[in-house]
Amino acid sequence: MSEELKPCPFCGQQDAFVEQLDSDASVVICQGMVDEHSACLARGPVGVQQSDLEDQPGRDAAIAEWNRRAQPAEAEGVVDTGSDAWMALHLLDRLSVDSSDELRVMQVEGIVKSMSAALSAVTAERDRLREELERNQLWHKQTTDAGAICMRERDQLRAEVEGLRKDTALGSVVQRACRDLPEGFVIAVWLEKDAGTLELCLPDTDAVLDDFDGDTFAEKISNAIDAAMAAKEA
Structure with a gap:
């Protein structure tokens, strides 16, 4: 059973449907009216068929993608930079179609909000990757230093063993001289x-x-x- 479609994140209306694109993909399209003459027409990410048993190829995946990008990714500790950026690009596209000044202002505000969220997410991901890189570099340095110490101790032990071997050999041959x-x-x-x-x-x-x-x-x-x-x- 597929999920129910969540409201459109652009116009807020519960008026979307799933359209099949080709033999193995579908997409969610919002047909909610944003004014007397214009429909929202927001499109979600393309969903690709996951199983041959699907009645409509890609339907479940398209619904999941539509619903996923409408949810805050931080709730699960995952940084999702694509959702906000995709929403902003859609709003930019709508600016060239709608003529209502009030709607344009709302869309510009949405663009700024979405792009700010996307930038914050990218910055957070950059900082996380930077910290991970620094940890890996520190671990590599510590491992390298530990390896060098182990090699020095190994060489020292080898020298000590060789010295003990020579001392033992000399003691044994002296005993042989006294005997033979x-x-x-x-x-x-x-x-x-x-x-x-x-x-x-x-x-x-x-x-x-x-x-x-x-x-x-x-x-x-x-x-x-x-x-x-x-x-x-x-």
Whole structure:
């Protein structure tokens, strides 16, 4: 069941009908008389057919559009700038048709009121969008800053873990040297700032070996232990 048509917002009369435009659309037209010789002829937004079961295509949509733009949009918290602007454009169009000075004054007042309402609605919507943009920009900045902090903390933790790994590896290889280094072999380590030297001293001789591969001291000590065990077996 379709809605009942509300009074015309231009002339205030309850004298409108729904006319079918084509095969899938209809529109509400007011035929109320505004003076002895002139009809209002206000037209609502075009309603488009929503279902194949409609007796008159677009009738329900046209009535809904006619009634919707006659209601204050603020009641539902929705800014509707089209309704007031559409009403004003209709009144402007009627100015060129009606000749009554009194009616022209009424229409001009209606135009001013409608355009003022439309401008207020547009301004409110602009301010709302501006505030939303500022909130989004602030959220983006906060998210970016938080991401940068997380990355710095991640890199710091990685460095700490790597340091602990190296310390653990060095401790393990020292324990291995104490356990597996053949008797008489000595691993000598000389350390200074930003540098270090490692030598494997062979027993019963002044010979030393100091060419051990490895990216860390732990790897070099481990290779020195292997070299000592190989020399012992030779």
